[in-house]
Amino acid sequence: MKVTVRYFASLRESLGKEEEELELPPGTATVSAVRAHLRARGGAYGEALAEKRLVRSAVNQDMVQASATVKAGDEIAFFPPVTGG
Amino acid sequence: MKVTVRYFASLRESLGKEEEELELPPGTATVSAVRAHLRARGGAYGEALAEKRLVRSAVNQDMVQASATVKAGDEIAFFPPVTGG
């Protein structure tokens, strides 16, 4: 299934990318599975999405836990802990 | 000894007086003794300064407990609990 993935702040800079369309392999049904799928690319992705890194995520503009499910057409975002206010 | 006594808000209205000079009888050494002395006048004083009434006091513009001592020349104030802010 197809999803859109967006990156913000230091993640966006590390990956040199704001957004990409992604065809997820079958069974990639949660945010953490998407993250693992991207991490498996290695290189900047392996680094920026390493398990030891604090990465927050949102699905369709709602902050979610890593266990949240994803479905076709979703907009999934990865970003570092927020620092506004 | 001589002191000045001031009244505010509902106390001022009940007594019909903002301020008075007072010659305290010997041994009237605390705020509560001054209050008792005034209460003994009876009438509006007996009512407004009755023991059951919540009356706050200040000596020389500092809020004090009833046990606070008074000395010649002090400005003693009696007033209801404050309601500013």
Added chain:
Amino acid sequence: MKISVQQQAFDLTREVEAIRKNDKVGAIAIFAGQVREVAMTLEHYPQMTEKAIRGIVEEASRRWQVMDCTVIHRHGELQPTDPIVLVAVASAHRGDAFAACEFIMDYLKTQAPFWKKEAGRGWVEAKASDDAAAERWNPPAKGVKGG
């Protein structure tokens, strides 16, 4: 530190601008109180009022990091929605600014010599909830957070 007991209105922006133009300030907590529904007259004890407020602000400054602070309290006749009181606290971090601002308001409510008389209703009674609000700061609050 600015403390003013006055009849006239004040300008919120101008008061806040006066305490925030310091690049060490990151947080300004402000409380604005105003008259609800019924016109009132605010009486105070002129020689005592500023002294009492100054004491409250100094105590707040001992407990939290207060870089600057303005307290304005009006007296005299006020109409519904007229501003009564302004407390503005500038600090590096929001935890200190919020705590100091709320502490000053709670103490002002129970320690500063002001009395409200509502038009057609008479003197406002002091509230037990205000005493309770001030009491909760004893002993001094710990665990001020950063940020």
Added chain:
Amino acid sequence: MKISVQQQAFDLTREVEAIRKNDKVGAIAIFAGQVREVAMTLEHYPQMTEKAIRGIVEEASRRWQVMDCTVIHRHGELQPTDPIVLVAVASAHRGDAFAACEFIMDYLKTQAPFWKKEAGRGWVEAKASDDAAAERWNPPAKGVKGG
């Protein structure tokens, strides 16, 4: 309720006037955050930001009496002492106004998608103290005081 994520500056007095002209309002608690010492760029996630802030304000309104509320958060390039964020909460009583205002700030710090990058220093790290500040509101705070 007004929520705005914007580059331009705002006028404090005007924003507060807009929420206080109701004679049921007795208390307005305001937080103003500003840039300390180092210029910065604030990045955000446009489609998510207002939604996240709206959710936070709605949660505050379930917990406390919020009669009106304005949240403005700036993005883009900001200089030292430039205002970043404004949270203003109008309520009948100060306990509700303070609690809702501080709650909104604490959640905004941990839930709203903004990221600060300081000139010459890089991305600002999130603070554990901000997580702790947001955590203390769980479970819902009780004992909101009157006044």
